[in-house]
Amino acid sequence: MKYVIGVDLGTSAVKVLLLSQEGQVCGEVSASYPLIQEKHGYSEQSPEAWVEKTTQAMGELVRQFAGNVADIEGISFSGQMHGLVLLDRQKRVLRNAILWNDTRTSRQCQQIYERVGRERLLEIAKNPALEGFTPPKLLWVKEHEPELFRQAAWFLLPKDYLRYRMTGTIETEYSDAAGTLLLDVAEKTWSTTVCELLDLDPGLCPPLVESHQCVGTITPAFAERTGLSPATKVFAGGADNACGAIGSGILSDGKTLCSIGTSGVILSYEASKARDFQGRVHYFNHAKENAYYTMGVTLSAGHSLSWFKQVFAEQEDFDTLLSGVDQVPIGSNGLLYTPYLVGERTPHADAVIRGSFIGLDAAHRKIDFVRAVIEGITFSLCESVEIFRKSGKTIDTIISIGGGAKNRTWLQMQADIFNARIVKLASEQGPGVGAAMLAAYGCGWFSSLEECAERFIQPVATHQPIKENVERYHNLYSVYKRVYHQTREINGALSAFRG
The missing domain is CATH 3.30.420.40 (ATPase, nucleotide binding domain)
Structure with missing residues (x-):
């Protein structure tokens, strides 16, 4: 072997x-x-x-x-x-x-x-x-x-x-x-x-x-x-997102990836070098030869959750931190989070904007904040999904990898917020698997990356959107999108006070 x-x-x-x-x-x-x-x-x-x-x-x-x-x-x-x-x-x-x-x-x-x-x-x-x-x-x-x-x-x-x-x-x-x-x-x-x-x-x-x-x-x-x-x-080898795409089988038209690591991306395969998104999303060469991909980025995706853990629950592991999040209702009991800890990239290329919790109430518990954080991360990624759909791309199935694929509640949340079928793979470590696949292909084990993907990539679970959840999240998402515009000026003023 x-x-x-x-x-x-x-x-x-x-x-x-x-x-x-x-x-x-x-x-x-x-x-x-x-x-x-x-x-x-x-x-x-x-x-x-x-x-x-x-x-x-x-x-x-x-x-x-x-x-x-x-x-x-x-x-x-x-x-x-x-x-x-x-x-x-x-x-x-x-x-x-x-x-x-x-x-x-x-x-x-x-x-x-x-x-x-x-x-x-x-x-x-x-x-x-x-x-x-x-x-x-x-x-x-x-x-x-x-x-x-x-x-x-x-x-x-x-x-x-x-x-x-x-x-x-x-x-x-x-x-x-x-x-x-x-x-x-x-x-x-x-x-x-x-x-x-x-x-x-x-x-x-x-x-x-x-x-x-x-x-x-x-x-x-x-x-x-x-x-x-x-x-x-x-x-x-390749860039992390290109390797994540390979390790998730994003190797032909119609394939879309959600990857939640420190940053988060929504990535879609492109066969053509001629599409024009006018800079609203990134357009990069794929690690597959003579192919491309487009990508929207949330700068502080998993970083938002790790930041919250470090500041408010340093002694807990992530499983403990997320325990009970499935018992919190959609909307986190009226608490909303925007994940702009280090600015944002898609759809707002803004280095000054910063994150916020909106709707804070004395009745909120720590688990409400945790649910709000993962909802806010997913809303931010949904803005990229929305850009792709408005460009004419059909996005009905999304492969999910990274930290967001390790928790069943978060996977279902992605299905409901994106209104798409979410597929979990046997290994959520797409970039590392993609890098290994490039080595396997380079060693001559397979005639193509597609053939390698058939051997290396195994779906293990699927989450379908739940209609009533989709409707509730659609209403909350419209509120989320207003926060950036209504806090931008405030964050500009606060930037003078940052150490």
């Missing part, structure tokens, strides 16, 4: 999965690392922490493995998007990585529009200039850390730096490159036009490869530290 490893480099932890040729998860290890948030709006991490924790996790996975390590044939990656890792000419890290949820770069986003033009940027990069993307970060470093920026020879995305440390080779692939605003999405090349208009050296951009491409084998040093064979092949 042969095996592959999928590495999912997330915002809070790295997860390492071992999958067999039959698609069975045979091992799983995770290791967490901290965020570095020195100022309001800042979000950074140490790239060295990614390497250290991944090495530890992979070593533990190998120690748990009862078979022959030579049978672990390949490794591939899923990674958090948009993060900036700067390397000098000796390939040394110049500073902490600036992450996707960092919001310090509003002024740089405006500079991008002034230099490139909004319409031209959408034509080339298919996405608007948002604080989380990579070029605003490059411009910020160039302005605020000019001596450091002059030393920069390459920028990498987070999982690409991790892979470099395992192989010694530098490259990125199209699904992650599409999240930089520097890729011509339709032509699959770095845009010299955008680089030149932003006065960024195109040489900073790493070479481009396909997600299933083998980029080498692990170094002897990494093999020694983990116990893996030095002959283990390494494949380029």
Whole structure:
């Protein structure tokens, strides 16, 4: 029996999965690392922490493995998007990585529009200039850390730096490159036009490869530290959402995904590079070759729940926190939550807006707040579903993965709020499974990712919308959508008081 490893480099932890040729998860290890948030709006991490924790996790996975390590044939990656890792000419890290949820770069986003033009940027990069993307970060470093920026020879995305440390080779692939605003999405090349208009050296951009491409084998040093064979092949991998799509079977038209991790996404497959959403949702290259996907994003999805737990129920695990949530009626006894903890992306590209509880009453209990949080997260994701439906897409079945797929009440809530059939998979860890599938396909086990999906992906439960619940949630959703517009000015005034 042969095996592959999928590495999912997330915002809070790295997860390492071992999958067999039959698609069975045979091992799983995770290791967490901290965020570095020195100022309001800042979000950074140490790239060295990614390497250290991944090495530890992979070593533990190998120690748990009862078979022959030579049978672990390949490794591939899923990674958090948009993060900036700067390397000098000796390939040394110049500073902490600036992450996707960092919001310090509003002024740089405006500079991008002034230099490139909004319409031209959408034509080339298919996405608007948002604080989380990579070029605003490059411009910020160039302005605020000019001596450091002059030393920069390459920028990498987070999982690409991790892979470099395992192989010694530098490259990125199209699904992650599409999240930089520097890729011509339709032509699959770095845009010299955008680089030149932003006065960024195109040489900073790493070479481009396909997600299933083998980029080498692990170094002897990494093999020694983990116990893996030095002959283990390494494949380029993909952005977390692209890998989540692969690991959930979103590989043809009509397939839609709801993924709730730190952030949350509604993702829909696109065969064409020509659709125009005018920047209302993201448009990226898929990790499947010559395919695309569109995606709406809630920045603080699972983050909202973990924040609530950390602040109000630190000693409880998530199962305990959610216990009894099914006994709270729709609408959380008149309590409404908006998940704008770090701003929002879809449908409101707003770095200033912040979250709120509306309707607080002395009779509310902690479990009412918990129900309100997960309802608010799901309402935010529903705004993306609504955009897709208004564009003419039919969304009647949605694959649900991530934290939102671990709780039956939350799955039924998704069915009722989205008014769609929700399908739960045997493994809700789509990105890690998708990364492993890219390795399996790259190793030649299957003739296509679709064939691999038939083996690796197994639906285990379905939740149908309940008519009366759909109607009640429809009424509450209309109230939810008013909160953003009626609190925007207040949040702008409060921003001056944030530490």
